[in-house]
Protein backbone atom coordinates (compact mmCIF):
# COMPACT_ATOMS: atom_id res chain seq x y z
CA UNK A 23 0.00 0.00 0.00
CA UNK A 24 1.26 3.44 -0.78
CA UNK A 25 1.01 6.54 1.38
CA UNK A 26 -1.97 7.93 -0.46
CA UNK A 27 -4.17 4.87 -0.48
CA UNK A 28 -3.66 4.35 3.25
CA UNK A 29 -5.44 7.59 4.06
CA UNK A 30 -8.91 7.16 5.44
CA UNK A 31 -11.49 9.52 3.97
CA UNK A 32 -12.67 10.66 7.39
CA UNK A 33 -9.27 10.77 9.02
CA UNK A 34 -9.91 14.32 10.17
CA UNK A 35 -13.55 14.34 11.20
CA UNK A 36 -14.70 17.45 12.92
CA UNK A 37 -13.41 20.90 12.18
CA UNK A 38 -12.35 20.19 8.58
CA UNK A 39 -15.21 17.88 7.66
CA UNK A 40 -17.83 20.17 6.15
CA UNK A 41 -15.83 22.17 3.61
CA UNK A 42 -15.63 20.24 0.35
CA UNK A 43 -12.55 21.97 -0.98
CA UNK A 44 -12.12 23.02 -4.62
CA UNK A 45 -9.48 21.44 -6.86
CA UNK A 46 -8.12 19.67 -3.77
CA UNK A 47 -7.34 16.09 -2.80
CA UNK A 48 -9.77 16.42 0.15
CA UNK A 49 -8.85 13.20 1.94
CA UNK A 50 -5.13 13.70 1.57
CA UNK A 51 -5.41 17.31 2.69
CA UNK A 52 -7.62 16.62 5.69
CA UNK A 53 -5.24 13.91 6.87
CA UNK A 54 -2.39 16.43 6.96
CA UNK A 55 -3.93 19.88 6.67
CA UNK A 56 -1.97 22.88 5.50
CA UNK A 57 -3.75 25.88 6.95
CA UNK A 58 -2.99 29.50 6.16
CA UNK A 59 -3.60 31.94 9.00
CA UNK A 60 -2.55 35.31 7.61
CA UNK A 61 -0.59 37.04 4.87
CA UNK A 62 1.48 40.16 4.54
CA UNK A 63 3.59 41.23 1.60
CA UNK A 64 5.12 38.27 -0.19
CA UNK A 65 4.63 35.86 2.72
CA UNK A 66 1.85 33.69 4.04
CA UNK A 67 1.92 32.70 7.70
CA UNK A 68 0.70 29.17 8.31
CA UNK A 69 -1.45 28.20 11.29
CA UNK A 70 1.62 26.73 13.01
CA UNK A 71 3.35 30.12 12.80
CA UNK A 72 5.75 29.34 9.93
CA UNK A 73 6.19 32.02 7.24
CA UNK A 74 6.29 30.77 3.67
CA UNK A 75 7.11 32.74 0.53
CA UNK A 76 4.18 33.06 -1.86
CA UNK A 77 5.88 31.78 -5.01
CA UNK A 78 2.76 31.87 -7.24
CA UNK A 79 1.33 35.24 -6.13
CA UNK A 80 -1.61 33.43 -4.54
CA UNK A 81 -3.15 31.63 -7.50
CA UNK A 82 -1.46 33.99 -10.01
CA UNK A 83 -3.59 36.77 -8.61
CA UNK A 84 -1.73 38.84 -5.99
CA UNK A 85 1.24 40.43 -7.77
CA UNK A 86 1.45 43.31 -5.27
CA UNK A 87 1.80 40.99 -2.29
CA UNK A 88 -0.83 40.59 0.38
CA UNK A 89 -2.72 43.13 2.46
CA UNK A 90 -1.20 46.00 0.56
CA UNK A 91 -1.93 49.02 2.77
CA UNK A 92 -3.26 51.12 -0.11
CA UNK A 93 -5.72 48.43 -1.17
CA UNK A 94 -6.79 47.70 2.40
CA UNK A 95 -7.38 51.39 2.99
CA UNK A 96 -9.39 51.76 -0.23
CA UNK A 97 -11.62 48.79 0.53
CA UNK A 98 -12.22 49.94 4.11
CA UNK A 99 -13.13 53.43 2.92
CA UNK A 100 -15.47 51.96 0.31
CA UNK A 101 -17.21 49.88 2.99
CA UNK A 102 -18.03 53.05 4.88
CA UNK A 103 -19.37 54.75 1.75
CA UNK A 104 -21.20 52.19 -0.37
CA UNK A 105 -21.02 48.53 0.56
CA UNK A 106 -23.04 47.28 -2.39
CA UNK A 107 -24.78 48.76 -5.38
CA UNK A 108 -26.96 46.93 -7.88
CA UNK A 109 -25.59 47.13 -11.40
CA UNK A 110 -28.84 46.30 -13.16
CA UNK A 111 -30.47 49.54 -14.32
CA UNK A 112 -28.34 51.49 -11.80
CA UNK A 113 -24.63 52.21 -11.65
CA UNK A 114 -21.93 53.74 -9.48
CA UNK A 115 -19.34 56.14 -10.79
CA UNK A 116 -16.13 54.29 -9.78
CA UNK A 117 -17.16 51.30 -11.93
CA UNK A 118 -17.46 53.51 -15.03
CA UNK A 119 -14.13 55.08 -14.19
CA UNK A 120 -12.49 51.68 -13.75
CA UNK A 121 -13.80 50.49 -17.12
CA UNK A 122 -12.20 53.55 -18.71
CA UNK A 123 -8.91 52.89 -16.93
CA UNK A 124 -8.88 49.28 -18.08
CA UNK A 125 -9.47 50.02 -21.76
CA UNK A 126 -6.83 52.74 -21.59
CA UNK A 127 -4.31 50.41 -19.97
CA UNK A 128 -5.12 47.86 -22.67
CA UNK A 129 -4.40 50.48 -25.34
CA UNK A 130 -7.99 50.14 -26.60
CA UNK A 131 -9.59 53.35 -25.33
CA UNK A 132 -12.55 53.07 -27.67
CA UNK A 133 -13.53 49.63 -26.37
CA UNK A 134 -15.95 48.46 -23.65
CA UNK A 135 -15.77 46.46 -20.41
CA UNK A 136 -18.34 44.03 -19.03
CA UNK A 137 -17.65 43.20 -15.36
CA UNK A 138 -17.93 39.73 -13.83
CA UNK A 139 -16.72 38.25 -10.53
CA UNK A 140 -14.30 35.61 -11.71
CA UNK A 141 -12.33 34.33 -14.63
CA UNK A 142 -14.82 31.54 -15.24
CA UNK A 143 -17.65 34.03 -15.49
CA UNK A 144 -15.54 36.23 -17.74
CA UNK A 145 -15.01 33.29 -20.11
CA UNK A 146 -18.67 32.31 -20.22
CA UNK A 147 -19.55 35.97 -20.76
CA UNK A 148 -17.09 36.27 -23.66
CA UNK A 149 -18.49 33.13 -25.31
CA UNK A 150 -22.03 34.49 -24.99
CA UNK A 151 -20.99 37.85 -26.42
CA UNK A 152 -19.31 36.12 -29.37
CA UNK A 153 -22.30 33.99 -30.30
CA UNK A 154 -24.82 36.78 -29.69
CA UNK A 155 -22.72 39.26 -31.69
CA UNK A 156 -22.89 37.16 -34.84
CA UNK A 157 -26.60 36.59 -34.33
CA UNK A 158 -27.22 40.31 -33.80
CA UNK A 159 -25.57 40.90 -37.18
CA UNK A 160 -27.77 38.34 -38.88
CA UNK A 161 -25.07 35.67 -38.94
CA UNK A 162 -26.92 33.25 -36.66
CA UNK A 163 -25.24 30.12 -38.02
CA UNK A 164 -21.94 31.13 -36.42
CA UNK A 165 -22.31 29.28 -33.14
CA UNK A 166 -19.30 26.98 -33.00
CA UNK A 167 -16.42 27.81 -30.67
CA UNK A 168 -12.87 26.55 -31.11
CA UNK A 169 -10.82 26.02 -27.95
CA UNK A 170 -7.48 24.32 -27.52
CA UNK A 171 -6.18 21.15 -25.94
CA UNK A 172 -4.66 21.74 -22.50
CA UNK A 173 -6.34 25.14 -22.34
CA UNK A 174 -7.84 26.25 -19.05
CA UNK A 175 -10.78 28.60 -19.16
CA UNK A 176 -12.25 28.12 -15.72
CA UNK A 177 -14.99 25.79 -14.64
CA UNK A 178 -18.23 27.21 -16.03
CA UNK A 179 -20.00 24.99 -18.53
CA UNK A 180 -18.71 27.17 -21.36
CA UNK A 181 -15.21 27.23 -19.94
CA UNK A 182 -14.90 23.47 -19.55
CA UNK A 183 -16.39 22.93 -23.00
CA UNK A 184 -13.73 25.03 -24.70
CA UNK A 185 -11.06 24.06 -22.18
CA UNK A 186 -8.75 21.19 -22.92
CA UNK A 187 -7.92 19.55 -19.62
CA UNK A 188 -9.30 16.06 -19.61
CA UNK A 189 -9.74 15.82 -15.83
CA UNK A 190 -11.92 18.93 -15.85
CA UNK A 191 -14.08 17.62 -18.69
CA UNK A 192 -14.48 13.87 -18.60
CA UNK A 193 -17.17 13.69 -15.88
CA UNK A 194 -19.37 16.37 -17.39
CA UNK A 195 -19.70 15.53 -21.07
CA UNK A 196 -23.52 15.65 -21.17
CA UNK A 197 -23.55 19.16 -19.72
CA UNK A 198 -21.02 20.69 -22.06
CA UNK A 199 -22.03 23.09 -24.79
CA UNK A 200 -22.30 21.38 -28.17
CA UNK A 201 -20.51 22.52 -31.27
CA UNK A 202 -17.05 22.94 -29.83
CA UNK A 203 -13.82 21.77 -31.42
CA UNK A 204 -10.21 22.04 -30.28
CA UNK A 205 -6.91 23.09 -31.74
CA UNK A 206 -3.94 20.96 -30.77
CA UNK A 207 -1.88 22.25 -27.86
CA UNK A 208 1.53 23.66 -28.65
CA UNK A 209 3.81 21.84 -26.22
CA UNK A 210 6.13 19.37 -27.91
CA UNK A 211 9.04 18.44 -25.64
CA UNK A 212 10.91 16.73 -28.46
CA UNK A 213 11.08 20.05 -30.31
CA UNK A 214 11.11 22.63 -27.56
CA UNK A 215 12.27 21.23 -24.22
CA UNK A 216 14.17 23.82 -22.16
CA UNK A 217 13.24 26.69 -24.49
CA UNK A 218 13.87 30.08 -22.96
CA UNK A 219 10.85 32.24 -23.60
CA UNK A 220 9.02 31.56 -26.86
CA UNK A 221 10.00 28.35 -28.65
CA UNK A 222 11.06 28.85 -32.23
CA UNK A 223 9.32 25.64 -33.35
CA UNK A 224 5.56 25.30 -33.69
CA UNK A 225 4.03 28.33 -35.47
CA UNK A 226 2.61 25.92 -38.05
CA UNK A 227 0.32 24.44 -35.38
CA UNK A 228 -1.90 27.50 -35.88
CA UNK A 229 -2.63 26.21 -39.38
CA UNK A 230 -4.73 23.53 -37.73
CA UNK A 231 -7.33 26.27 -37.51
CA UNK A 232 -7.52 26.27 -41.30
CA UNK A 233 -8.16 22.54 -41.12
CA UNK A 234 -11.02 23.06 -38.65
CA UNK A 235 -12.43 25.82 -40.84
CA UNK A 236 -12.30 23.47 -43.81
CA UNK A 237 -14.04 20.79 -41.75
CA UNK A 238 -16.82 22.88 -40.20
CA UNK A 239 -16.96 25.82 -42.62
CA UNK A 240 -16.24 29.36 -41.43
CA UNK A 241 -19.94 30.20 -41.60
CA UNK A 242 -20.51 28.00 -38.53
CA UNK A 243 -17.65 29.31 -36.37
CA UNK A 244 -18.22 32.19 -33.94
CA UNK A 245 -14.90 32.40 -32.13
CA UNK A 246 -11.55 30.92 -31.22
CA UNK A 247 -10.50 31.16 -27.58
CA UNK A 248 -6.94 30.68 -26.36
CA UNK A 249 -4.80 31.83 -23.50
CA UNK A 250 -1.89 33.82 -24.99
CA UNK A 251 0.24 31.93 -22.47
CA UNK A 252 -1.42 28.96 -20.89
CA UNK A 253 -0.68 29.31 -17.18
CA UNK A 254 -2.70 26.61 -15.47
CA UNK A 255 -1.71 24.15 -18.19
CA UNK A 256 1.88 24.61 -17.03
CA UNK A 257 3.27 27.81 -18.54
CA UNK A 258 2.80 26.62 -22.11
CA UNK A 259 4.44 29.38 -24.11
CA UNK A 260 3.16 30.08 -27.64
CA UNK A 261 5.72 29.39 -30.36
CA UNK A 262 6.99 32.47 -32.18
CA UNK A 263 4.54 33.50 -34.87
CA UNK A 264 1.78 31.19 -33.65
CA UNK A 265 -0.59 33.81 -32.25
CA UNK A 266 -0.03 36.10 -35.27
CA UNK A 267 -1.04 33.23 -37.51
CA UNK A 268 -4.19 32.51 -35.47
CA UNK A 269 -5.07 36.19 -35.77
CA UNK A 270 -4.62 36.14 -39.54
CA UNK A 271 -6.77 33.08 -40.00
CA UNK A 272 -9.53 34.42 -37.72
CA UNK A 273 -9.59 37.73 -39.58
CA UNK A 274 -9.64 36.01 -42.94
CA UNK A 275 -12.72 33.98 -41.99
CA UNK A 276 -14.65 36.52 -39.90
CA UNK A 277 -14.05 34.54 -36.69
CA UNK A 278 -13.64 36.42 -33.41
CA UNK A 279 -10.40 35.87 -31.55
CA UNK A 280 -10.78 35.74 -27.76
CA UNK A 281 -7.68 36.00 -25.62
CA UNK A 282 -8.27 34.60 -22.16
CA UNK A 283 -5.98 36.90 -20.20
CA UNK A 284 -7.12 35.92 -16.73
CA UNK A 285 -3.49 35.13 -15.89
CA UNK A 286 -1.62 37.30 -18.39
CA UNK A 287 -3.70 40.45 -17.86
CA UNK A 288 -2.30 43.23 -15.68
CA UNK A 289 1.38 42.67 -16.01
CA UNK A 290 2.38 39.03 -15.62
CA UNK A 291 4.41 39.09 -18.84
CA UNK A 292 5.90 42.50 -18.07
CA UNK A 293 3.41 44.27 -20.34
CA UNK A 294 -0.12 45.39 -19.45
CA UNK A 295 -1.66 42.44 -21.32
CA UNK A 296 -0.34 39.36 -23.09
CA UNK A 297 -1.65 40.93 -26.30
CA UNK A 298 0.94 43.69 -25.86
CA UNK A 299 3.74 41.22 -25.22
CA UNK A 300 2.97 39.20 -28.33
CA UNK A 301 1.86 42.16 -30.46
CA UNK A 302 -1.39 40.47 -31.46
CA UNK A 303 -4.79 42.13 -31.08
CA UNK A 304 -7.75 40.01 -30.00
CA UNK A 305 -11.40 41.01 -30.45
CA UNK A 306 -12.44 40.04 -26.95
CA UNK A 307 -10.25 39.81 -23.87
CA UNK A 308 -11.11 38.19 -20.56
CA UNK A 309 -9.42 39.28 -17.35
CA UNK A 310 -9.67 38.68 -13.58
CA UNK A 311 -7.07 37.85 -10.91
CA UNK A 312 -4.43 40.63 -10.89
CA UNK A 313 -6.91 43.36 -11.84
CA UNK A 314 -7.42 44.05 -8.14
CA UNK A 315 -4.75 41.88 -6.58
CA UNK A 316 -7.49 39.34 -5.73
CA UNK A 317 -8.58 41.32 -2.71
CA UNK A 318 -12.26 41.00 -3.67
CA UNK A 319 -13.40 38.80 -6.58
CA UNK A 320 -13.50 40.68 -9.89
CA UNK A 321 -13.25 39.75 -13.54
CA UNK A 322 -14.44 41.04 -16.85
CA UNK A 323 -14.41 41.09 -20.62
CA UNK A 324 -13.05 43.82 -22.88
CA UNK A 325 -15.04 43.94 -26.10
CA UNK A 326 -14.16 45.74 -29.29
CA UNK A 327 -16.40 48.78 -29.69
CA UNK A 328 -18.08 47.53 -32.85
CA UNK A 329 -18.98 44.28 -31.07
CA UNK A 330 -20.71 46.37 -28.40
CA UNK A 331 -22.37 48.48 -31.09
CA UNK A 332 -23.81 45.40 -32.76
CA UNK A 333 -25.98 44.92 -29.67
CA UNK A 334 -27.14 48.54 -29.57
CA UNK A 335 -30.18 48.12 -31.75
CA UNK A 336 -33.91 48.19 -31.02
CA UNK A 337 -35.69 50.60 -28.72
CA UNK A 338 -33.32 52.41 -26.32
CA UNK A 339 -35.42 51.45 -23.27
CA UNK A 340 -34.90 47.74 -23.93
CA UNK A 341 -32.06 45.67 -22.40
CA UNK A 342 -29.60 44.84 -25.18
CA UNK A 343 -27.71 41.91 -23.63
CA UNK A 344 -29.59 39.61 -21.27
CA UNK A 345 -26.66 38.75 -19.08
CA UNK A 346 -25.09 39.90 -15.80
CA UNK A 347 -24.37 38.98 -12.20
CA UNK A 348 -25.77 40.28 -8.91
CA UNK A 349 -22.23 41.19 -7.93
CA UNK A 350 -21.07 42.58 -11.29
CA UNK A 351 -18.91 45.64 -10.54
CA UNK A 352 -19.19 45.12 -6.78
CA UNK A 353 -18.10 48.41 -5.16
CA UNK A 354 -15.50 46.74 -2.92
CA UNK A 355 -13.94 44.94 -5.90
CA UNK A 356 -13.93 48.14 -7.95
CA UNK A 357 -12.31 50.10 -5.10
CA UNK A 358 -9.64 47.41 -4.74
CA UNK A 359 -8.98 47.60 -8.49
CA UNK A 360 -8.52 51.37 -8.49
CA UNK A 361 -6.04 51.08 -5.63
CA UNK A 362 -4.23 48.20 -7.36
CA UNK A 363 -3.90 50.10 -10.64
CA UNK A 364 -2.76 53.22 -8.74
CA UNK A 365 0.01 51.26 -7.01
CA UNK A 366 0.98 49.45 -10.23
CA UNK A 367 1.33 52.79 -12.02
CA UNK A 368 3.06 54.72 -9.22
CA UNK A 369 5.54 51.98 -8.43
CA UNK A 370 5.97 50.98 -12.10
CA UNK A 371 5.31 47.39 -11.16
CA UNK A 372 4.60 46.12 -14.66
CA UNK A 373 8.04 47.36 -15.70
CA UNK A 374 9.36 45.72 -12.53
CA UNK A 375 7.89 42.39 -13.68
CA UNK A 376 9.67 42.88 -17.01
CA UNK A 377 12.97 43.58 -15.22
CA UNK A 378 12.65 40.47 -13.09
CA UNK A 379 11.78 38.22 -16.04
CA UNK A 380 15.37 37.59 -17.21
CA UNK A 381 16.42 37.07 -13.59
CA UNK A 382 13.79 34.37 -13.26
CA UNK A 383 14.72 32.86 -16.64
CA UNK A 384 18.37 32.64 -15.74
CA UNK A 385 17.70 31.18 -12.31
CA UNK A 386 15.05 28.65 -13.21
CA UNK A 387 16.98 27.20 -16.14
CA UNK A 388 19.83 26.44 -13.75
CA UNK A 389 17.58 23.60 -12.51
CA UNK A 390 18.25 21.65 -15.73
CA UNK A 391 19.95 18.42 -14.75
CA UNK A 392 18.50 18.33 -11.23
CA UNK A 393 16.71 15.11 -10.24
CA UNK A 394 13.29 14.47 -11.86
CA UNK A 395 13.41 17.53 -14.14
CA UNK A 396 12.40 16.85 -17.75
CA UNK A 397 11.60 20.36 -19.02
CA UNK A 398 11.70 23.97 -17.91
CA UNK A 399 9.57 26.70 -19.48
CA UNK A 400 9.42 30.41 -18.77
CA UNK A 401 8.00 33.64 -20.04
CA UNK A 402 7.56 36.97 -18.32
CA UNK A 403 7.49 36.49 -14.60
CA UNK A 404 6.28 32.88 -14.82
CA UNK A 405 7.96 29.51 -15.07
CA UNK A 406 7.14 25.82 -14.89
CA UNK A 407 9.28 22.80 -14.19
CA UNK A 408 8.08 19.52 -15.64
CA UNK A 409 8.93 16.42 -13.61
CA UNK A 410 9.23 12.75 -14.40
CA UNK A 411 6.23 10.95 -12.90
CA UNK A 412 6.57 8.28 -10.22
CA UNK A 413 5.70 5.01 -11.95
CA UNK A 414 2.10 4.05 -11.26
CA UNK A 415 1.41 7.13 -9.11
CA UNK A 416 0.68 10.03 -11.42
CA UNK A 417 0.95 13.43 -9.78
CA UNK A 418 2.66 12.26 -6.61
CA UNK A 419 6.13 13.50 -7.60
CA UNK A 420 5.02 17.11 -7.81
CA UNK A 421 3.13 16.78 -4.50
CA UNK A 422 6.31 15.54 -2.84
CA UNK A 423 8.35 18.44 -4.23
CA UNK A 424 5.64 20.87 -3.11
CA UNK A 425 5.64 19.41 0.41
CA UNK A 426 9.43 19.53 0.75
CA UNK A 427 9.51 23.13 -0.43
CA UNK A 428 6.68 24.12 1.90
CA UNK A 429 8.59 22.67 4.84
CA UNK A 430 11.53 24.76 3.67
CA UNK A 431 9.51 28.01 3.52
CA UNK A 432 8.34 28.19 -0.12
CA UNK A 433 4.76 27.76 -1.23
CA UNK A 434 4.90 26.50 -4.82
CA UNK A 435 2.06 25.43 -7.08
CA UNK A 436 1.81 21.84 -8.22
CA UNK A 437 -0.48 20.46 -10.88
CA UNK A 438 -0.12 17.11 -12.57
CA UNK A 439 3.60 16.50 -12.98
CA UNK A 440 4.48 20.16 -12.94
CA UNK A 441 5.64 22.82 -10.52
CA UNK A 442 4.80 26.43 -11.37
CA UNK A 443 6.09 29.69 -10.01
CA UNK A 444 4.97 33.26 -10.71
CA UNK A 445 6.48 35.48 -8.04
CA UNK A 446 4.84 38.71 -6.93
CA UNK A 447 6.03 41.73 -8.92
CA UNK A 448 7.24 43.24 -5.64
CA UNK A 449 9.75 40.40 -5.20
CA UNK A 450 13.45 41.17 -5.24
CA UNK A 451 16.01 39.45 -7.43
CA UNK A 452 17.25 37.79 -4.24
CA UNK A 453 13.73 36.45 -3.59
CA UNK A 454 13.66 34.92 -7.07
CA UNK A 455 17.05 33.31 -6.52
CA UNK A 456 15.91 31.99 -3.13
CA UNK A 457 12.76 30.43 -4.61
CA UNK A 458 14.81 28.59 -7.22
CA UNK A 459 17.30 27.36 -4.62
CA UNK A 460 14.33 26.19 -2.52
CA UNK A 461 13.06 24.20 -5.49
CA UNK A 462 16.53 22.76 -6.04
CA UNK A 463 16.70 21.53 -2.44
CA UNK A 464 13.19 20.09 -2.71
CA UNK A 465 14.03 18.25 -5.94
CA UNK A 466 17.13 16.77 -4.38
CA UNK A 467 15.25 15.75 -1.24
CA UNK A 468 12.61 13.76 -3.15
CA UNK A 469 13.79 10.18 -3.77
CA UNK A 470 14.46 9.16 -7.35
Ligand SMILES: Cc1ncc(COP(=O)(O)O)c(C=O)c1O
Pocket residue numbers: 139140141142143145174175176177249253254282283284285310311
Ligand atom coordinates in the same frame (compact mmCIF):
# COMPACT_ATOMS: atom_id res chain seq x y z
C1 LIG B 1 -6.84 31.49 -18.29
C2 LIG B 1 -7.84 31.30 -17.21
N1 LIG B 1 -9.13 31.48 -17.47
C3 LIG B 1 -10.07 31.35 -16.54
C4 LIG B 1 -9.73 31.02 -15.25
C5 LIG B 1 -10.79 30.85 -14.22
O1 LIG B 1 -10.77 31.88 -13.30
P1 LIG B 1 -11.56 31.73 -11.93
O2 LIG B 1 -10.88 30.66 -11.14
O3 LIG B 1 -11.46 33.11 -11.33
O4 LIG B 1 -12.96 31.39 -12.25
C6 LIG B 1 -8.40 30.83 -14.92
C7 LIG B 1 -7.99 30.46 -13.55
O5 LIG B 1 -6.88 30.10 -13.28
C8 LIG B 1 -7.42 30.96 -15.93
O6 LIG B 1 -6.12 30.76 -15.69
